[in-house]
Structure formats: C-alpha cells, structure tokens
Amino acid sequence: MWFLMALLLLLLILRMPVAFSIAISSLVYLLISTDLRLVAVAQRISAGADSFLLLAVPFFVFAGELMNAGGITRRLVRFANALVGNVRGGLSYVVIVVNMVMAGVSGAAIADASAVGSVMIPSMKRNGYRPGFAAAVNAAAATIGPVIPPSVGLIIYASLANVSVGKLFLAGAVPGLIMGLYMMIVCYLVARRHDLPRGEPVHWRELWDSFRGAFWALLMPIIILGGIVGGVVTPTEAGVIAVVYGMLVGKLVYGEIGWGDIPYLMAKAAKSSALILFIIACSDLFGWLLTLEGAPAQLLATFSSISDQPWVFMLIILAMLLILGCVMEGASLMIILTPILLPVLARYQIDLIHFGVVFQLAIMIGLLTPPIGMLLYVVTGVGDVSMQETLKELWPFLIALVIALLLIAFFPAITLWLPGIWVEQG
Numbered sequence: 001m002w003f004l005m006a007l008l009l010l011l012l013i014l015r016m017p018v019a020f021s022i023a024i025s026s027l028v029y030l031l032i033s034t035d036l037r038l039v040a041v042a043q044r045i046s047a048g049a050d051s052f053l054l055l056a057v058p059f060f061v062f063a064g065e066l067m068n069a070g071g072i073t074r075r076l077v078r079f080a081n082a083l084v085g086n087v088r089g090g091l092s093y094v095v096i097v098v099n100m101v102m103a104g105v106s107g108a109a110i111a112d113a114s115a116v117g118s119v120m121i122p123s124m125k126r127n128g129y130r131p132g133f134a135a136a137v138n139a140a141a142a143t144i145g146p147v148i149p150p151s152v153g154l155i156i157y158a159s160l161a162n163v164s165v166g167k168l169f170l171a172g173a174v175p176g177l178i179m180g181l182y183m184m185i186v187c188y189l190v191a192r193r194h195d196l197p198r199g200e201p202v203h204w205r206e207l208w209d210s211f212r213g214a215f216w217a218l219l220m221p222i223i224i225l226g227g228i229v230g231g232v233v234t235p236t237e238a239g240v241i242a243v244v245y246g247m248l249v250g251k252l253v254y255g256e257i258g259w260g261d262i263p264y265l266m267a268k269a270a271k272s273s274a275l276i277l278f279i280i281a282c283s284d285l286f287g288w289l290l291t292l293e294g295a296p297a298q299l300l301a302t303f304s305s306i307s308d309q310p311w312v313f314m315l316i317i318l319a320m321l322l323i324l325g326c327v328m329e330g331a332s333l334m335i336i337l338t339p340i341l342l343p344v345l346a347r348y349q350i351d352l353i354h355f356g357v358v359f360q361l362a363i364m365i366g367l368l369t370p371p372i373g374m375l376l377y378v379v380t381g382v383g384d385v386s387m388q389e390t391l392k393e394l395w396p397f398l399i400a401l402v403i404a405l406l407l408i409a410f411f412p413a414i415t416l417w418l419p420g421i422w423v424e425q426g
Contacts (some may be wrong), residue, residue, distance in 0.1 A: 004029040004289060017380040018329045019275070022336075025281040034292075045284040053326045054280065056155050056165075058273035059239025063246045065110050065265045070250025070257050072217045074114045076101050082207040083198070089191025092123045092137045092197035093184055099141035099179045101214075104221025109367055113142035113318030113378045115135060121383030128197045133190065137389065139375040140183055140397035143364035147357065148176030150226050150242070156280065156331060156400035157356045163354070165235045166228045170359045170418040175408045181363070182400040190396065214309050276331060283335035289339055299344055310348040317341070318362060322402075325366020329374075333366070334359060335391040353419060354412040361405050368398060407417055 011021035023045070031123060075360040080097040084090055095116060102112045117138040124134035146153040158165045190196065224242055227233040233241065249294055249426050250257035250354055257265075324333055338359070370391070380387050386403030408414050 003033065004286070004293070004422060009287070014326060019279045019282045019330050022279070022286045022332060026282070026285045029289060034289075034366045041285060043286050047284060053127060054159055054277065055241040056150055056235040059148055059236065059243050060152055060155070061108065061273045062266065062269035063239065063242035063268045063274075064108055066243065066250050066257065067217065067220065068115045069261060069265055070246065072214075072249075073098070073102070073119055075210070075213040075254075076217055077116070077119055079210040081184055082161050082202045082210040085199040086201050087191075087369060088198045088286045089196035091120065091127060091129065092133070092191065092196070093139050094185070094189040095120050095124075096144075096183050097142045099144050100148060100176065101218065103145040103176060104150070104218075104225070105416045108152060109145045110374060110378055111144045112145040113139060113375050114382055116142070119377045119381040121379065121385065125383075129192075130389075130393065131383065132193075132386040135256060135379040135385040135390040136393035137183070137187065137385045138383070139201070139379045139394065140367055140378075140401065141180075141359075141399070142375055143180050143367060143401065144176050146364060147179060147360055148223070149173060149359040150228075150238070151360065153331065153334065153360050153363065156276075157213050157334055157338060158235075160335065161252055161335070161342060161352050161356060163356065164419075166231075167353050167419040168356050169197060169225055170229060171353050171415040172360070174414055175357055175404070177363060178408065178414070179223075179404050180403065182404045183397055186396045186400045213251050216253050220245055220249075221424060225290060233267065277378075279332055280335055283332055287339045290336070300341060301350070303344055305349070310350055311410060313348050314350070314358075316332030318358075318405065318409060320361070321362040322365060322369075325363060325374075326369045330363035330366055333363060354415045357415045358405070358409045361401075361408060365398070365401050365405065367400075368394065 004025060007025040008021055011025055012018070016024070023041075027038075029040060030038070030041065076098045077094060078093040080101070081090070084093040084097055087093065098116050098120070099112055102116060118136070121131075121138055122136045125131055145151075149172055151169070154168045154172060155165055158164075160167050220242065223245065226236050227241065228235055228238050242273065243378060247257070247262070251259075255262060303316070306312065306316070321333070341355075342352075367373060376387060376390060376394075379385070380390055
C-alpha cells in the first residue's frame with residue numbers, strides 16, 4: 001500500500017498530469033506487487049465512470065459555460081455593487097456576494113475565479129485597492145462555489161458514498177453562507193485598517209434596474225435546487241434543464257450568445273468534463289487496489305488505536321486533508337479517499353452527508369495553498385498580479401476559512417439542519 005502511495009506522490013511531484021499519475025502508479029503496482037491480469041485495469045477504469053449520476057457532470061459544466069458567456073457575471077457585479085458597493089471597501093464585498101450568487105450558476109471554483117476575477121481585479125486596482133488584496137479576495141471567494149449548490153464536487157461525492165444529492169445540496173447551503181460571512185468580516189477589518197476606498201451612494205432606481213438585469217441569473221439556482229429537492233427531477237435531468245435554461249437566457253433574454261458560440265462552448269465544456277471523468281475513472285482503479293490491499297481495515301485499526309472519540313478522528317482527517325490539498329488536486333483526493341474512509345466513518349458514526357460538505361470545504365482550502373493552489377494561478381493570471389503580493393494578502397482569508405471549516409466540522413447541525421427539515425416535510 002505504501003509503495004503505491006509513494007509512487008503516486010513521486011509522479012505528482014514530477015508534474016505529471018493527475019490522471020496519468022494515478023493510472024501509471026496503479027499499473028506499475030499491479031505489475032510488480034500482484035498477480036492480477038492487465039485486463040483488470042481496463043475493467044476498473046471502465047467501471048469508474050459507469051455511473052448514471054455522473055452524467056450530470058458534463059451538463060452542469062456546460063450550463064456554467066453558457067451562463068458565464070451569456071453576460072451573467074457583468075450583471076451580477078452590477079447588482080452586487082448596487083447592494084453593497086457604497087460602503088468602505090465595498091468592491092471586496094461585491095466580490096464575495098457575486099461569488100455566492102455565481103455558486104448557484106456554475107458551482108465550479110476555477111470558472112468562478114476566472115469569470116469574476118477578470119472583471120473585478122482590474123476594477124479594484126483602478127479604484128485604489130492593492131493588487132495583492134484584490135487577487136486574494138477573488139481567490140478566497142471562489143472557494144464558495146463548489147459548496148453552495150449546485151456543486152459538481154458534491155455530485156461526485158454522492159456517487160462515491162451512495163448518498164442523496166438533494167440532501168448534500170441542502171447541506172452545503174448554510175456552510176456556504178458562513179464562509180461568505182467570515183470573509184466579509186475579514187474585508188471589514190482590512191477596510192478599516194488600510195482605509196480602503198468607499199463607493200458612491202446608489203440610487204434606488206439603479207438598485208431596481210440592476211436587480212432586473214440579474215433576475216434570470218438569480219432564478220437559475222432556485223429552479224435547479226427546487227427541482228432536485230422537490231423530487232421533480234433527478235440531478236442529471238436538472239443538469240439538462242440548466243443547459244436549456246442557460247442557452248435560452250444567453251441567447252434570447254440577454255442576446256450575448258450567438259449560434260456560432262455554442263460549438264466552442266460545447267467543446268470547452270467537453271474538455272473540462274472529460275478531464276474530470278477521466279480522473280474519476282483512473283482513481284477508481286487506484287482506490288480498488290488500495291481496498292484490495294486492505295487499506296480501509298488498516299486505516300480503521302490505526303485510528304481506533306489512537307482514540308475512540310469522533311472529534312479526534314475528525315481533527316486528524318482535517319489536518320491530513322489540508323496537508324494533502326497542498327500537493328494533490330481536490331477531485332482526485334476525494335475520489336481516492338472516500339471509498340477508503342467509508343468504513344472508518346461508519347465506525348465513528350459520522351454522518352456521510354455532513355462529512356461530504358466538510359470534505360468539499362477542506363478541498364477548497366487546498367485550492368488556495370501552494371504548490372498546487374490552482375485558484376492562485378488563475379487570479380494572478382487574469383489580474384496580472386504577482387504571486388508574492390497575493391500570498392501576502394491571503395493569510396487572513398485562509399484563517400477565516402479554516403475557522404469556518406472547524407466550526408462546520410464539529411457542529412454537524414449546521415449542515416444537517418436543512419436536510420432534516422426536508423425529510424420531516426417529505
């Protein structure tokens with residue numbers, strides 16, 4: 001088992017693509033340490049992507065591309081600016097509010113960081129904000145996207161843990177709001193300390209006009225989440241509805257998507273989806289080998305020898321996830337570890353819905369930490385800001401997110417409250 005893990009880490013350190021690192025390390029381990037036939041590789045990789053629930057992934061990715069290309073970001077920025085832009089440091093609050101709303105449109109951190117950052121970072125720099133702070137707040141706020149529903153990451157977890165997507169989506173709503181609140185507190189403290197610029201007062205007519213412009217974007221998450229939670233549609237059907245809705249809004253309502261744009265957006269979404277599904281497929285082989293070698297039983301024995309207390313286990317797991325998040329891509333981490341951790345979670349009687357949200361939030365923090373830190377590379381690229389400046393301004397947001405993670409991890413009622421209400425009403 002340790003040879004397999006060490007080989008994977010070595011390939012990742014050598015900057016080999018994640019999917020190939022997983023597949024090659026699994027293949028080498030299978031040839032050297034087992035007597036299994038090579039046909040097992042093809043069988044497990046095929047089985048890894050053979051899930052009806054995973055059909056929702058490309059649809060939600062495509063819907064996000066349509067909404068981002070259809071003028072949604074600019075209209076949401078205008079609406080958020082009318083709401084909170086007139087206070088001191090107002091543009092930093094605008095970034096957080098826009099990302100919270102965008103979370104209900106795309107649910108992808110990288111896409112949100114690119115779409116919002118390309119608009120807001122130049123605007124913040126023109127208005128006197130420090131470039132590092134502008135990049136840092138955009139990177140941190142993008143972590144909200146995959147926690148607030150709909151979320152591709154939560155769909156992947158649901159397929160691995162065999163839990164309800166609707167419950168997971170509901171469970172992520174309150175934690176996402178808490179993340180946004182904690183980051184707003186950071187923005188407030190930074191604004192007071194550094195005397196950040198104050199926006200111009202907004203007339204009520206501008207607030208109304210900006211709301212009307214953003215109305216169709218604000219309606220999308222209600223339609224998607226309402227359909228899934230209400231049992232009207234499956235997650236895959238909701239993804240199809242999101243695609244049709246995004247196309248209609250972008251083409252007919254806003255008029256910013258032409259027929260010639262759709263093939264390009266489809267190709268872009270197909271590329272992103274293929275990457276995600278290929279990682280999932282290869283990770284299934286890796287996880288199967290770990291299970292075959294008794295990794296879940298060894299892990300359970302290790303944790304049981306340390307403590308019988310669930311909070312101790314949770315603390316160790318969180319530390320492990322934050323460390324691994326520095327060197328591994330989040331989706332791969334979730335796909336590899338979830339099957340291994342399921343028996344341990346059952347042993348400590350930790351709710352799988354609750355843990356799924358905690359897992360997703362821990363992965364998002366990993367997107368902010370070098371050397372992987374994909375969100376850092378995105379915002380520094382689109383905003384033309386140095387990595388050193390961004391990291392210098394990022395630490396207060398990291399502290400806020402870690403505090404939010406600990407709060408959500410050790411108070412399960414935060415995540416389970418809304419799913420509990422849904423079950424009672426159902």
